[in-house]
Amino acid sequence: MSTDPFALFDAWYAEARTTEPNDSNAMAVATVDTQGQPSVRMVLLKGHNTDGFVFYTNRESRKTGELAATPKAALLFHWKSLRRQIRIEGTVSQVSDAESDAYFATRSRDSQLGAWASDQSRPLDSRATFEARYEAARTRFEGGDVPRPPHWGGYRVAPGRIEFWQDRAHRLHERRVFARTADGWQEGMLYP
Numbered sequence: 001m002s003t004d005p006f007a008l009f010d011a012w013y014a015e016a017r018t019t020e021p022n023d024s025n026a027m028a029v030a031t032v033d034t035q036g037q038p039s040v041r042m043v044l045l046k047g048h049n050t051d052g053f054v055f056y057t058n059r060e061s062r063k064t065g066e067l068a069a070t071p072k073a074a075l076l077f078h079w080k081s082l083r084r085q086i087r088i089e090g091t092v093s094q095v096s097d098a099e100s101d102a103y104f105a106t107r108s109r110d111s112q113l114g115a116w117a118s119d120q121s122r123p124l125d126s127r128a129t130f131e132a133r134y135e136a137a138r139t140r141f142e143g144g145d146v147p148r149p150p151h152w153g154g155y156r157v158a159p160g161r162i163e164f165w166q167d168r169a170h171r172l173h174e175r176r177v178f179a180r181t182a183d184g185w186q187e188g189m190l191y192p
């Protein structure tokens, strides 16, 4: 059995890319506020390697406010047609400006303009206000590249624990858990 959780992640993720009809890179991200209240929302995985799992968002959003105070998060992938889930827990850091710039440059122009228009997690009086902000961004950057807004960037979750759950017949599901130790990863199995 592989004791490299990243290799196992890669294998499951590659399979999900071919089997899931939509957003196989969608994952739930749970954060916690200063009162200990958890909150969770979906984001898209935009990069991963042995350093961690990266998503991009508005740096003035609720989730990032919570991450600033408590830089820990839990991620969850659920691939329904494969009947698998992966749970990841770890510490969070901001992705560098250079890495965020490079990813932002690959986004569609619409998404780039949307990043300028969105005041994520803040109250919005009407859809028309959002559309007006989008139009304003479109006019502002007409004829040139859209730069990354300063309030938009990536976060990397460096895992300390990764658990792979696989549906098996007769509810004898399989749970393989990997915990980071001083010299690598230790694998165990849990009752389902």
Ligand SMILES: Cc1cc2nc3c(=O)[nH]c(=O)nc-3n(C[C@H](O)[C@H](O)[C@H](O)COP(=O)(O)O)c2cc1C
Binding pocket: 023, 026, 039, 040, 041, 042, 043, 044, 045, 055, 056, 057, 058, 061, 062, 063, 064, 120, 121
């Ligand atoms: C499938 C899916 C993918 C999403 N991907 C992202 C994403 O990559 N980044 C992001 O900021 N929000 C994404 N969202 C929106 C978030 O779920 C959420 O509404 C937003 O980030 C605000 O969350 P917050 O107020 O807790 O910070 C996605 C939503 C769905 C349903």
